[in-house]
Each structure stands twice: as C-alpha cells, then as structure tokens.
Amino acid sequence: MTVLDQRALNRATLARQMLLDRADLPVADAVAHLCGLQAQEPQEPYVGLWSRLRAFDPAVLSDLLVRRRLVRTHLMRRTVHLLAADDVLAWRTRHDAMLRQRVLGVYRGEFDGVDLDELAAAAREVLADGEPRTNAEIVSVLAARWPDPDRRALGEIVLALVPTVQAPPRGLWRTTAGVRTVALARWLGSDADPAGPDGDDPPGRALVRRYLAAFGPAASADLRAWCGLAGLPAAVAAVRDELVAFRDARGRTLLDLPGAPRPDPDTPAPIRFLPAFDNAVLGYHDRSRIIDDAHRNLSVAGARFVLVDGRVAATWTVDEGVVVVTPLRAFTRAERTAAAEEGAALASFLSEGENHRVRVAAG
Template sequence: MTVLDDRALNRATLARQLLLDRADLPVADAVAHLCGLQAQEPQEPYVGLWSRLRDVDPADLSDLLVRRRLVRTHLMRRTVHLLTADDVLAWRSRHDGMLRQRVLGVYRGALDGVDLDDLAAAGRAALADGTPRTTAEVVRVLADRWPAADRRALGEMLIALVPTAQAPPRGLWRTTAGVRTVALAGWLGREVDPPAPEGTDPVGRDLVRRYLAAYGPAASADLRAWCGLAGLPAAVAAVRDELVSFRDERGRVLLDLPDAPRPDPDTPAPARFLPAFDNAVLGYHDRTRIIDDAHRLLSVGGARFVLLDGRVAGTWTVDAGTVVVTPLRAFTRAERAAAAEEGRAVASFLSDGENQRVRVAASPR
C-alpha cells in the first residue's frame, strides 16, 4: 500500500481546501465544497473565503445569509458553522444524537427532572411565530416551566433538540450583533430531512464522500474528529469499494476518492492567512500534515494562522488596522517577504483598500 508522507498529505489538503490555488467559485459553491466553514467568530468566514477565492466580495456572503441560502447553525462538533441551506436540511437529523449527547456531557445533572421531549415541544412553541429571539428570551419561557433547571443548560439543550439558525444581522460583514435564534424550518420554509430508515444511512455515506473531497486522504478518525459523529463505520464500509487506500507515515490507513487531486509534494505552496478555527487545521484527528504538535493547542484557542510552504508557521492579528504577523519559527528572508506581501493583501481586504499596513515581528530565538 502506497505511503503518503506529511508533505504529500499537506499538498492534497491545500488543494482540496482551495489553499493551493485560489478558486474561481461563487461563494455558495465554495461553502458547499468545504462542507461549511466554522463560524463561531462571525467575521472569520470572510477571511476564510478571501484566502480561497480569486474574487470574493464580502457583500455576496452577507446577501446569501439575508436571502437564507447560507445558514449559521450548530452542527459539526456542536460548533457554529456557516453552511448552505441544502446541507443543513439534509444533514441536521444525522447529527441530532451527537448534539444531544454533547450537551448532556457538558451539563451533567443540570437537566435532572427535565423531560427532553417536553423541552423540545416547549422550545418549538416558543419559536413558532418565526420571530428571531435571543437565547435569554427563549430560556426565560423555558425556565418558567423548569425553574430548578440550569438556565444555560436549558438554552444549550434547546438548540440541540430543535433545529435552529442564528438570524442576521449576526454574521453580516462588519456587523456586531448578538445571537438571535429562529426555528430552522420556519426560516428556510422547509422541514429538515427526516432520519433515514433503520439500517440505511444515505447521509452518512454522503458525509464520507463530501469529507474526503474537501479533506482527504484521511483516516476514519479524522472524519470523526471533523464531524463529531461516532456512528460512521457502517457508512465508511458501505462506500469502501468506491475508495482507494493509502497509509501515512504513522501506519494509519487513509481513504480517498480515486480521482481527487493529490498534487506532487514539491508543488510550491503560497503564503496563506487562515481565520480563527479554520477547518483546514481543525478538520483532522492527526493534524501533523499542516501544524506541528507543539502548536496544536493554538488551533483550539482561536489563533489565526499564517501558512508558509503549506504549514502553520506563524499567527496573525490586527492591531489598530495593522496586520501583525508573529512567527512561530525562524523565517527565511523569502518567507518574511511572502508573509508581508500576503499580509498587505489581507490588510487591504479588511480595510476596503484603505491601508496595506503589515508588520512581521522578529522570529523566536
């Protein structure tokens, strides 16, 4: 079985994630290809798409949210993602059990005495008129019925039990707005797809194929780390004959779509700026194809990453309009120049062309 080293896997990841060459895709098509973008920080998907698309206008993403073609909702790993409406409706039921169990895992004992079916019915009733409501407003209604329950747990479990979306203006370009929740079916004018009949799993099979198209080659553990679903072995087995197999340097079996891009490992990789919580890093159990283990914790702490030669080499922030790059390792002169050039470009994007200020800090000793 062919062994793919980390550099080969890196170039495959960059190609699938549209980070090797910026793509000529409409925003909605890019979001669909990527199986959504993690979006708990509302402005971050704009940078994520800017880094991946040749010609992206932030107004396009905002317009798609307003027109309800894109949706902000809790899904993979119970984190907020920006997804196409079609994918949310198709995938939500498959994630129901995981969403519920993750809330129960966090809030052990906080919902004792609360019948979850009754809670779901009460939550649907509270959202039935289609008016987007703050979490506090909805929880206030629920707490009247379950006064002894933890209020935060009530709100989190409601979102797990009842498919919802976060309504604009949250998520619109350069807009600061709190979370207002709306029932997904009313928001999109269609109920979520029902669970598949027992013994079938078309959504699971679709998730396997879609994940590999955007993240492969990958192991089953990587797929599980991306979506948070533990019950996908049967789906993997069902599509196994469609796939090709490799091994990584650690001996893990990697699966992939036969015709998916696997570029030459020596393909040059341009500097790229990733937003916080980007799935190009978080979408794997073994992230060594793109980030050193020494820096792994930065990926869950909200750091924005700079990729050089395809790997995480630094972080970046914005300070008073200036993009500040902080190296995580020594940069060569060429790498400092590449980071500065891409930093000027992202500064221009974030400021509508008003400035291109960038500062690359000294490398660590």
C-alpha cells in the same frame, strides 16, 4: 499499499481546501465544497473565503445569508458553522444525538428528571411564529416551566433539541450583532430530512464522500474528529468499495475518492492567512500534515494562522488596523517578504482598501 508522507498529505489538503491555488468558484459553491466553515467568530469566514477565492466579494456572502441560501447553525462538533442551506437540511438530523449528548455531557445532572421531548416541544412552540429571539427571551419562557436547570444550560439544550439558525444581521460583513435564534423549519421553509436506519443512511454516506472531497485522504478517526459523530462506520463501510486506500507514515489506513486531487509533494505552496478555528487545521484527528504537535493547542485556542510552505508557521492578529504577523519559527528573508505582501493584501481587504499596513515581528 501506497504510503503517503506528511508532505504529500499536506499538498492534498491544500488542494482540496483551495489553499494551493485560489479558486474561481461562486461563494455558495465554495462553502458547500468545504462542507461549511467554522463560524463562531462571525467575521472569520470572510477571511477564510478571501484566502481561498479569487476576487472574493464579502457583500456576496452577506447577501447569501440574508437570502437564506447560507445559514449559521450549530452542527459539526456542536460548533457554529456557516453552511449551505441544503446541507443543513440534509445533515442536521444525522447530528441530533451528538448535539444532545455533548450538551448533557457538559451540564451533567442539570436535566435529571426533565422530559427532553416535552422540553423540545415547548421550545418549538416558543419559536413557532418564526420571529428571531435572543437566547434570554427563549429561556425566560421555558424557565417558568423548568426552573431548576441552569439558564445557560437550558439555552444550550434548546439548540441541541430543536434545529435552529442564527438570523442576520449576525454574521454580515463588518457588522456587530448579537445572536437571535429562529427555527430552521421556519427560516428555510422545510424540516430537516429524517435520518434513515443504520443500514440505510444516504446522508451519512454523502457526508463521507463530501468530507473526503474536501479533506482527503483521511482516516476514519479524522472524519470523526471533523464532524463529531461516532456512528459512521456503517456509512464508511457502505461506500468503501468506491474508495481508494493509502497508508500514512504511522501505518494508518487513509481513504480517498479515486479522482480527487493529490498533487506532487514538491508543488510550491503560497503564503496563506487562515482565520480562527479554520477546518483546514481542525478537520483532522491527526493534524500533523499541517501543524506541528508543539503548536496543536493553538488551534483550539482561537489563534489565526499563517501557512508558510503549506504549514502553520506564524500567527496573526489585527492591532489598530495593522495586520501583525508573529512567526512561530525563524523566517527566511524571502518568507518575511512574502508574508508581508500577503499581509498587506489582507489588511486592504479587512479595511476595504483604506490601508495596507502590516508588521512581521522578529522570528
């Protein structure tokens, strides 16, 4: 079985993630290809798509949210993602048990004695008219009937029990807005597709294929780490004959789609700026293909990364309009120049052309 080293896996990830070459895809198609972008920080997906698409227009993404072709909802790993509406409808039911279990795991004992089916029915009634509501508004109604659970816990279990989306203006370009929740069925005009039994799980099989198209080659543990679902062995087994297999340097079996891009490991990789919580990093159990273990904890702490030669080599922030790059290792002169050039382009994007200010700190 062919062994793929870390660099080969890195270049495959960059190619699938549109980070090796910016793509000429429409915004909606790019979001669908990526299986969504993590989006608990509402403006971060704009940077993620700017780094991946040529001539990305943030107004297009805002318009797709307003027209309900893209939605913001809790899904993979119980985190907020920006997803294609069709994918949410196809995948949400598959994630129901995981979403519920994760909330119950965080708030142990809060819902002892609570009939969760009754709570879900009551929450659906609160949201039945399709009007977006704040979490406090939803919880205030439910707390009259269930006064014992912590109010934050009550709000979070509602999002696990009832498919919902976060309505605009939250998530629109350069807009600050609080979370207002609306029922998915009312927002999209359709209920989420029901999940089939374990032996007949087309959404699960589709999820495996789609993950590999955007993240492969990958191990089953990587798939679980990305979506948060433990119950996909049957789906993987069902598509196993369609896939090709490799091994990594640790001896793990990696699966992939036969015709998916696996570039030459020596393919040059340009500087790329990633937003907070980007799935190019978080979408794996073994993240060593893109980030050193010494910096792994930064990926869950909300750090924004700069890729140099395809690997996390710096973090970046914005300070009074200036893009500030902080290297995690020593940069060569050429790397500093390239980081400054791409950082200036990012500053222009974020300010809509008002400035190109960037500062690369000493490494």
